[in-house]
Amino acid sequence: MKFFRSENSKKTRSISASFLVIAVGLVLATSVTVGFWQIWQNEKSNIKYEDERLTFAVQRVVKDLRAVVEDASRNVAMLGGTPPIQGILSSRKSGAIPEIAMVQETIWKDRLAQIFLSLAESDQNLMQVRLIGNDGKEMIRVNSSAGRATRVKQKDLQDKSDRPYVLETLSSNRDKINYFGIDYNRERGVIEEPRILVMRVATRVWGKDDEPLGMIIVNINMSKVIANLAFVIREPQQFILFNEQGSYLSKPPQIEAASVRARSGQTRLVDKPRSLQTDFPRLAGNMVADWVGGPSQTLGLVTEDYVARVSRIRFDWSDSEHYLLAAVMTPMAQLLAQNREMKQQIILFTALLALIGALIAFVLTHQFVKPIRQLSNAARQLSLGAPVDSLKLDGEHRNDEIGVLLRSVHHMASNLEEKQKRIGAILATAKNPILMINRRGIIREVNEATIDLFGFSRHELIGKNVSMLMNEHDKVHHDSYLRHHGTGTPSKIFEGGREVSAIRKDGSPVQVHLAVSRLLIKGEVFFTGIMTDLTELKKVDKLKSEFVSTVSHELRTPLTSIKGALGLLRSTSTDALPEHAGKMLDIAYSNCDRLSLLINDILDMEKIEAGKLSYEFQSFDTVTFLEDVVETNRAYGKQHGVSFELDCPDEPILIFADHCRLEQVITNLLSNAAKYASEGEKVIVSAEPDRESGRLRIAVTDFGSGIPEDFRDKVFDKFAQADASDTRAKGGTGLGLAISREIIMAHSGVLDFETEAGVGTTFYIILDILPEEKASTEPEAA
Numbered sequence: 091m092k093f094f095r096s097e098n099s100k101k102t103r104s105i106s107a108s109f110l111v112i113a114v115g116l117v118l119a120t121s122v123t124v125g126f127w128q129i130w131q132n133e134k135s136n137i138k139y140e141d142e143r144l145t146f147a148v149q150r151v152v153k154d155l156r157a158v159v160e161d162a163s164r165n166v167a168m169l170g171g172t173p174p175i176q177g178i179l180s181s182r183k184s185g186a187i188p189e190i191a192m193v194q195e196t197i198w199k200d201r202l203a204q205i206f207l208s209l210a211e212s213d214q215n216l217m218q219v220r221l222i223g224n225d226g227k228e229m230i231r232v233n234s235s236a237g238r239a240t241r242v243k244q245k246d247l248q249d250k251s252d253r254p255y256v257l258e259t260l261s262s263n264r265d266k267i268n269y270f271g272i273d274y275n276r277e278r279g280v281i282e283e284p285r286i287l288v289m290r291v292a293t294r295v296w297g298k299d300d301e302p303l304g305m306i307i308v309n310i311n312m313s314k315v316i317a318n319l320a321f322v323i324r325e326p327q328q329f330i331l332f333n334e335q336g337s338y339l340s341k342p343p344q345i346e347a348a349s350v351r352a353r354s355g356q357t358r359l360v361d362k363p364r365s366l367q368t369d370f371p372r373l374a375g376n377m378v379a380d381w382v383g384g385p386s387q388t389l390g391l392v393t394e395d396y397v398a399r400v401s402r403i404r405f406d407w408s409d410s411e412h413y414l415l416a417a418v419m420t421p422m423a424q425l426l427a428q429n430r431e432m433k434q435q436i437i438l439f440t441a442l443l444a445l446i447g448a449l450i451a452f453v454l455t456h457q458f459v460k461p462i463r464q465l466s467n468a469a470r471q472l473s474l475g476a477p478v479d480s481l482k483l484d485g486e487h488r489n490d491e492i493g494v495l496l497r498s499v500h501h502m503a504s505n506l507e508e509k510q511k512r513i514g515a516i517l518a519t520a521k522n523p524i525l526m527i528n529r530r531g532i533i534r535e536v537n538e539a540t541i542d543l544f545g546f547s548r549h550e551l552i553g554k555n556v557s558m559l560m561n562e563h564d565k566v567h568h569d570s571y572l573r574h575h576g577t578g579t580p581s582k583i584f585e586g587g588r589e590v591s592a593i594r595k596d597g598s599p600v601q602v603h604l605a606v607s608r609l610l611i612k613g614e615v616f617f618t619g620i621m622t623d624l625t626e627l628k629k630v631d632k633l634k635s636e637f638v639s640t641v642s643h644e645l646r647t648p649l650t651s652i653k654g655a656l657g658l659l660r661s662t663s664t665d666a667l668p669e670h671a672g673k674m675l676d677i678a679y680s681n682c683d684r685l686s687l688l689i690n691d692i693l694d695m696e697k698i699e700a701g702k703l704s705y706e707f708q709s710f711d712t713v714t715f716l717e718d719v720v721e722t723n724r725a726y727g728k729q730h731g732v733s734f735e736l737d738c739p740d741e742p743i744l745i746f747a748d749h750c751r752l753e754q755v756i757t758n759l760l761s762n763a764a765k766y767a768s769e770g771e772k773v774i775v776s777a778e779p780d781r782e783s784g785r786l787r788i789a790v791t792d793f794g795s796g797i798p799e800d801f802r803d804k805v806f807d808k809f810a811q812a813d814a815s816d817t818r819a820k821g822g823t824g825l826g827l828a829i830s831r832e833i834i835m836a837h838s839g840v841l842d843f844e845t846e847a848g849v850g851t852t853f854y855i856i857l858d859i860l861p862e863e864k865a866s867t868e869p870e871a872a
Contacts (some may be wrong), residue, residue: 117447125440129433133426137397140420144399145388148418151319152401155416158215158315159405161290162308163267165209168297169219169306174202179297199230203241203662206232210239217288218309219273221295224260224302226251228375234311238683248278259292259305268292269405271332271412272312272339287312287339316340319613326424332415336366336374339414366415373398373417396421523602523621528614531555531572543623545595561591561599572617589624601628649686656682691825695808705748705836709860712743712777712786719753720775723760731769732792734760737776743786744860755841758826759790759853766851767792779859786857793850797843805843806831 139376169175177198182192200219206219210232221230228247233240250256255270262268270290274281292307316331316339323329331340367374372393389400398419407411517524523540527533536551544551557565587605593599601624609616654680697703720734727734742748742760756775763773771793778787809824834841839854 114448115668117451118444121440121444121447123434128436132433132436136425137392140397140425141390141392141399142422144327144397144418145390147323148388148399148401148416150322151329151416151418152403154319154322155315155403155414156405158310159269159289159291161213162216162310165213165216166267166291166293166308169205169209169295172202174198174205175295175303176297177201179301179303190537203230203232206230207239207241210234211237215310215315216308217286217311220307221304222250222256222307223304226253226256226260229304237365254291255290255307256305259294259307260296264294264296264430266293267406269409269412271333275309312339323418327418327420328415330419332417334364334411334413334415336415338364342419370398373400394422397425401737499539509846521656521679523623524618525551525556526616526618527556527570528616532556533570534616535852540621543590543594543600543621559592559595564590592621600625649682649689652682691829694829695825698829703832703836705751707746707748709744709746710749712745712788713738714742715749715752716756716775716777716788719760723757726761726772727764729766730767732764732767733772735772735774737774739777739779743777743779745786745857747837747857752837754789755830755855756790757831758830762826762853763790763792763851766794768794781859784859784861787854788858789852791850791852796847796849797845797851799847802845
């Protein structure tokens with residue numbers, strides 16, 4: 091015993107030290123990793139959030155800027171169509187005495203000037219409104235400043251014939267709105283002080299007889315507009331506006347301050363003017379030529395210096411050379427400045443967390459390793475086969491290593507016993523019969539529900555082969571089934587269960603649904619079967635079938651009489667009835683057909699489910715058969731606006747099938763294709779034999795909208811319709827495809843479909859071709 095203590099003491103110190111190093115190391119590594127990840131994630135999320143704010147800000151700026159220019163465009167177009175324009179032209183060509191004509195023209199100019207004044211006072215963004223003649227000289231000019239509009243005297247009007255914007259506008263097409271870039275306002279060729287940025291919007295004005303009067307031009311006070319746009323931007327965001335050359339129209343604060351100092355002589359002006367290319371080269375490099383931009387499209391850029399969003403603004407989309415660049419950016423230093431305090435807090439918190447974690451790891455490691463060291467002796471004895479009862483005698487209630495071990499063992503034993511009782515209670519109270527067998531089929535466990543279902547006592551079942559509960563057919567295959575599935579091979583009964591017929595003690599059969607699961611316990615394979623008694627369910631299903639059959643048969647006789655009476659009325663009294671009564675008669679007759687079809691489908695479905703649908707197999711030529719079916723249904727296709735086209739080989743293709751039932755299937759497929767094909771399209775019926783495999787593929791293809799993806803797995807369900815409105819709009823019972831598939835399965839064939847949305851659907855049948863040596867011995871269809 092002393093030897094074991096000495097050995098374990100040495101090992102315990104080694105394990106304790108290792109655990110302590112690992113635990114403390116993991117805590118420190120985790121804390122540092124989480125801390126750095128939190129810092130990085132915080133910076134990343136802040137940049138992402140700031141980018142979203144910049145996107146919103148630049149879109150807002152672009153929207154407001156475009157609104158100002160679009161208002162000016164509408165004003166220019168409106169002024170060009172005012173009556174004074176026509177009045178001025180009319181007074182010039184009236185043929186009156188020159189003095190009178192001049193007075194009339196002056197009156198019209200005064201009226202137009204009043205309109206200019208009203209517009210300038212109502213739109214605070216307008217700086218000038220002018221009428222310039224064909225000779226480039228100002229005819230009327232209104233200035234607006236500080237919310238007050240004044241008309242310029244005749245003697246102060248200027249000659250603008252040499253200005254590029256005048257020449258370009260006078261040479262432009264009618265109704266074209268001309269936009270000119272933003273520059274400083276000039277009066278008599280000199281930049282006006284204080285400097286004001288203006289944007290000019292102009293259009294030519296014409297008379298009723300297409301005689302040109304000149305041009306209307308408004309100057310937008312862009313300095314004021316840009317100042318208003320800057321209010322949308324919040325610190326630390328900065329708004330910058332460039333023209334297409336990259337020159338500043340609105341500068342960020344630090345650059346504006348540098349420009350002011352330079353103009354005041356406080357600093358020396360650099361040789362090269364500041365621009366987008368010089369101050370923000372990476373942003374300029376991203377402004378590729380093929381990036382058109384738009385009111386909602388922005389270009390983002392994140393650098394070590396700033397986060398930016400840029401939008402390209404075009405007022406004339408036919409002019410690709412002139413545009414504005416609106417940028418909103420946030421300096422990275424200011425954006426991350428708010429993170430520094432949080433970063434310090436995260437570092438402090440991480441350090442504190444690491445320290446606390448290390449202390450906790452040290453304490454927990456000591457606490458966990460100490461019992462292990464104390465229990466090592468007892469564990470060794472138990473591993474050598476010492477019984478638990480022998481340990482109880484030595485010190486079950488002691489607090490040393492033996493006591494801890496014994497209490498743990500007894501605690502585990504108690505838990506196992508409690509779990510076993512719970513499982514036993516579940517099995518005893520379960521309503522479903524449950525039994526367990528080994529891989530040889532010997533019953534190892536059953537519950538009370540199994541005893542009640544089969545009538546055997548517990549001792550009559552335990553230790554017996556489960557085949558005693560099986561019918562003769564299942565008994566024969568039972569042993570091979572266990573050998574096959576004992577390896578874990580998937581099967582239907584494992585995946586979802588299946589319905590089987592079991593035998594009670596008195597020999598009476600009972601239908602049950604059996605689901606089997608495979609268990610591996612200590613290397614041995616067991617099977618657990620859970621059964622559901624289907625007796626009551628079968629009774630209900632039988633009552634349902636009898637009810638449907640009775641109702642269908644009872645409806646058929648009166649329905650036949652009603653249909654006959656309606657047909658007689660249609661054939662003998664059509665001329666004597668009013669038009670609306672005749673339509674009602676046709677509707678009633680058509681509904682009788684639909685109801686008759688529904689009853690026939692229900693009866694067929696009931697026969698199929700009962701296994702009573704009879705077949706008369708015979709050999710016949712598929713090509714001739716398809717020609718007859720297509721010809722029979724051709725009128726139905728025309729009724730729905732489609733045509734049937736047959737694509738078959740010339741040589742006969744013999745099959746062995748029920749002629750009438752196969753015709754029923756093809757007719758149903760043609761009916762569906764006609765209903766769902768696009769009007770005017772063809773429905774193609776084809777037959778493709780594969781002599782090598784001995785299989786025949788009969789296909790019906792329509793070029794309609796296809797089958798919706800969420801309905802494709804329900805196509806062959808009973809009463810299935812792709813849309814609830816299909817029953818009324820297209821007609822049908824929803825049973826045709828279900829019946830057709832059962833018929834084809836009875837022929838050992840396959841009925842399936844291929845579909846593509848917007849292209850169409852192909853339903854195809856795979857049947858066996860009758861071999862030539864059998865064709866001569868099988869009866870042929872008459």
